[in-house]
Amino acid sequence: MKTVKDFLKMKKEKEPIAMITAYDYPSAKRAEEAEIDMILVGDSLGMVVLGYESTVKVTLSDMIHHSKAVRNGAPDTFIVTDMPFMSYHISREETLRNAAKIIQEGLADAVKLEGAGEVVEMISSLTRSGIAVVAHLGLTPQSVGVLGGYKVQGKDADSARKLIEDAKKCEEAGACALVLECVPRQIAEEISSVLSIPTIGIGAGSAADGQVLVYHDLIGYGVDRLPKFVKQYSHIDQQIHQALKSYKEEVKLRAFPELQHTFTMKEEELEALYGGKK
Numbered sequence: 001m002k003t004v005k006d007f008l009k010m011k012k013e014k015e016p017i018a019m020i021t022a023y024d025y026p027s028a029k030r031a032e033e034a035e036i037d038m039i040l041v042g043d044s045l046g047m048v049v050l051g052y053e054s055t056v057k058v059t060l061s062d063m064i065h066h067s068k069a070v071r072n073g074a075p076d077t078f079i080v081t082d083m084p085f086m087s088y089h090i091s092r093e094e095t096l097r098n099a100a101k102i103i104q105e106g107l108a109d110a111v112k113l114e115g116a117g118e119v120v121e122m123i124s125s126l127t128r129s130g131i132a133v134v135a136h137l138g139l140t141p142q143s144v145g146v147l148g149g150y151k152v153q154g155k156d157a158d159s160a161r162k163l164i165e166d167a168k169k170c171e172e173a174g175a176c177a178l179v180l181e182c183v184p185r186q187i188a189e190e191i192s193s194v195l196s197i198p199t200i201g202i203g204a205g206s207a208a209d210g211q212v213l214v215y216h217d218l219i220g221y222g223v224d225r226l227p228k229f230v231k232q233y234s235h236i237d238q239q240i241h242q243a244l245k246s247y248k249e250e251v252k253l254r255a256f257p258e259l260q261h262t263f264t265m266k267e268e269e270l271e272a273l274y275g276g277k278k
């Protein structure tokens with residue numbers, strides 16, 4: 001399994017890191033099979049697989065539940081699991097306890113936390129306790145309430161300067177990587193060049209040290225609205241729709257099941273059963 005050391009080496013050697021989200025056993029299997037470098041069990045699962053309108057309803061037990069399934073599908077891939085809304089803010093103790101559960105029960109290799117400010121101290125506590133931490137700056141969806149929507153962050157000089165300073169603080173606190181979501185590509189490029197740890201971009205341009213996308217977005221599975229930064233590599237929904245329509249039609253026509261899908265009892269057993277009465 002690739003680990004934090006390998007990701008640092010990849011950055012040094014300018015080999016981009018390919019990361020995708022996965023939320024269950026089959027998606028994790030496909031990701032590992034494709035030799036994806038790193039899997040994110042993102043709290044986006046709240047929106048993508050649970051149907052919530054934001055990530056704030058996602059709980060710690062949701063994250064652990066999905067993380068376990070992903071580990072079963074990807075035993076040899078580095079797994080990062082999101083700490084959910086408000087699970088790393090109340091106190092240092094609670095943050096450590098919650099992260100420990102994600103590692104011990106969810107079987108993740110690292111946790112991811114959104115934001116800087118107070119969160120920087122949590123990154124530091126976790127790292128000093130031996131838990132690998134990925135930081136996440138720019139558009140931080142758990143703060144949608146204060147950001148007022150899913151908008152690009154760091155577009156003006158002041159907010160970009162703050163973003164660059166926050167990125168340095170996350171590295172100093174011990175983060176092993178940094179996700180940059182929805183930031184101008186020039187700022188992602190600057191942050192990637194001033195940090196030693198790898199940056200993983202989503203809507204942050206090609207200069208980041210790696211890229212991450214949501215699994216369902218990239219295969220076109222069950223999502224109706226796509227952010228601008230998504231490239232769809234397939235449209236699986238069309239195939240699913242066709243398959244379900246065909247199944248339904250064939251049931252209505254009694255065209256399914258065919259003999260090959262059924263089990264048949266021997267004639268003599270039927271004879272014994274009914275004794276010629278049928």
Ligand SMILES: Nc1nc(=O)c2c([nH]1)NC[C@@H]1CN(c3ccc(C(=O)N[C@@H](CCC(=O)O)C(=O)O)cc3)CN21
Pocket residue numbers: 043044047048055139141150151152182214216217223226227228229
């Ligand atoms: N399916 C899915 N994909 C994601 O990438 C994703 C989620 N869900 N849920 C959690 C967060 C929320 N994310 C989002 C959601 C919407 C936009 C969006 O619509 N952005 C506008 C940009 C608006 C602007 O210009 O400021 C866009 O048009 O892309 C961006 C990120 C990223 N994450």
Ligand SMILES: CC(C)C(=O)C(=O)O
Pocket residue numbers: 021040041042043044045082179181202212214
């Ligand atoms: C969009 C990525 C970075 C994420 O945090 C998630 O999938 O939850």
Ligand SMILES: [Mg+2]
Pocket residue numbers: 042043044082
């Ligand atoms: Mg997330």
